[in-house]
Amino acid sequence: MSAAPSAAAPRLFDRALLQMRQARAARLGAATFLLDHVARDAADRLAAVNRNFGAGLDFGTPGGALREAVHDRVATLTPVAIPQDDSAALPLPAASADLAVSALALQFVNDLPGVLAQVRRALKPDGLLLAAMVGGDSLTELRQAFAAAEAELEGGVSPRVAPFADLRDIGSLLQRAGFALPVTDSDRLTVRYDHAFALMQDLRRMGATNVLVERRRLPTRRTTLLRMAQIYSERFADPDGRIRATFDIVWMLGWAPDESQPKPLRPGSGKVSLEEAVKRRGKQ
Secondary structure (H helix, E strand, O other): OOOOOOOOOOOOEOHHHHHHHHHHHHHHOOOOHHHHHHHHHHHHHHHOOOOOEEEEEEEOOOOOHHHHHHHHHEEEEEEEOOOOOOOOOOOOOOOOEEEEEEEOOHHHOOOHHHHHHHHHHHEEEEEEEEEEEEEOOOOHHHHHHHHHHHHHHOOOOOOOOOOOOOHHHHHHHHHHOOOEEEEEEEEEEEEEEOOHHHHHHHHHHOOOOOOEOOOOOOOOOHHHHHHHHHHHHHHHEOOOOOEEEEEEEEEEEEEOOOOOOOOOOOOOOOOOOHHHHHHHHOOO
16 A cells, blocks of 8 residues: 655645646757756666666656666666645555656655655565655756846745755755665756747756746746846856756655664764665666
């Protein structure tokens, strides 16, 4: 049976709208450079584990890049869709999988503690979770440019870019969900564009435009958009005139508890990178 999810999670994201935006992105021709980067990184991280996996689960990853990248490390990798109501129990038998992966999907989950707890229960003892999500200071430039433009022209600021979790948050969530030896790290990418509207077009083609429940429902004024682009260029352009956009990828790793595992260090004493943690837990 599936475990019960956590109760009363705040509803930050309109997941029905998210599915619509992702479908639109597929029709437009998805921008996959970020997902492709994460998929390659996931394959490299799994390659550090001296162990092949039997049954695997892929939670919510759009497209097939991740499954293609790791197919030689896992016998079967079954996609698991995260439902619109992500507080609902997922149809996952307990202790049924050796590996759980996810790429660029969990940042849009309302009940992330509940979903992680269900993933942990679906793993066999000593099963591995390896997941990546957008976090940290991602899109900080766009956030700042929009805020400045709206404050200047409209007298207030509306929520446009989702709040992203940081490493400390994710490490705590892994512990809360019952994972052993949780480790997190991050990877920062800086992508350059000719102008802010080119970035916004890529976000549409990623299905990653604003799906906040508290988003502004009226169309953005043309004057505000133009001022946002001007501020973005003034504050975040390189000498050649191209602007920068930051993407922080937060990686999380955790193991389903097993008696064979080493005991964790006391809180605050861990100095092991995610890659080193993967290597140490590798088995024949």
